[in-house]
Amino acid sequence: MKARHIRTLLIAAAALAAWELIVRSGLVSPIILAAPSDVFLAAKKDGAVFLRAFLITVTEIGVAIVIAWTLGILFGLIVGSSYLMAAATAPVLSSIFAIPLIILYPLLMAWLGVGPLSKVVFGVLAGFFPIALTTIDGVRAVDRGYLTFARSIGATRLATNTLIVFPLALPAIVSGLRIGTGLVVIGVIVTEMLASLGGLGYVISYHRSLFDTGHVYFGMALALLIALGVNAALTRLDRRIGHWRLRQHAECDS
Numbered sequence: 001m002k003a004r005h006i007r008t009l010l011i012a013a014a015a016l017a018a019w020e021l022i023v024r025s026g027l028v029s030p031i032i033l034a035a036p037s038d039v040f041l042a043a044k045k046d047g048a049v050f051l052r053a054f055l056i057t058v059t060e061i062g063v064a065i066v067i068a069w070t071l072g073i074l075f076g077l078i079v080g081s082s083y084l085m086a087a088a089t090a091p092v093l094s095s096i097f098a099i100p101l102i103i104l105y106p107l108l109m110a111w112l113g114v115g116p117l118s119k120v121v122f123g124v125l126a127g128f129f130p131i132a133l134t135t136i137d138g139v140r141a142v143d144r145g146y147l148t149f150a151r152s153i154g155a156t157r158l159a160t161n162t163l164i165v166f167p168l169a170l171p172a173i174v175s176g177l178r179i180g181t182g183l184v185v186i187g188v189i190v191t192e193m194l195a196s197l198g199g200l201g202y203v204i205s206y207h208r209s210l211f212d213t214g215h216v217y218f219g220m221a222l223a224l225l226i227a228l229g230v231n232a233a234l235t236r237l238d239r240r241i242g243h244w245r246l247r248q249h250a251e252c253d254s
Helices: 003-024 036-080 083-098 101-112 116-140 144-152 157-194 200-209 213-253
Strands: none
Touching: 003 036, 036 083, 036 116, 036 157, 036 200, 036 213, 083 116, 101 116, 101 157, 116 157, 144 157, 157 200, 157 213, 200 213
């Protein structure tokens, strides 16, 4: 094992020991801060319950991400390809995005119930707007000379968007995906906490009402794990896109 890894493990162990000592010594109320041992006991006692909730939340987030990505990118490409549509639509989207969407959840709950569907729809709404806006900006930033060249050689609109506009707008699109995906994760978990029949948010909210702080912190750790996993996947996607763009430039230069 490398010295850097050993040093990291020692720092983590010291931090956990200090955390445990602070709680056990009474410096912080256990209702506010759970000791690491309490989190471990919560995982040991109700790990299966949290695992089921974790799978429900991951499924809801995954479905919402796929839909939000698809709708946001397609909408942004279509609207961004027209100056008039972009000029008319972008301010409206920006205004809606500025509104806290959580105020819409009671309506979604009334229309769609408290099951997974309302969480997925809310997650899609939370992620759609930043993805669509950044895609529109990315498309509008593409040099018009490329589009003129595509029209001069008889390329169809579909071919132009697929082979020219989309690749050139990718950096802006990926930045929107980062923002939108983070909002999807937050939106799903928060709505689970407000009203739900399952999922991590529901379990966290349930144990919070019982002052089971160890269970709450264990649920928070699982939610953080989802966020870290999503961020790692987006970082990998960003690197792959960067490598692909470098290969494309190298091929063009050759």
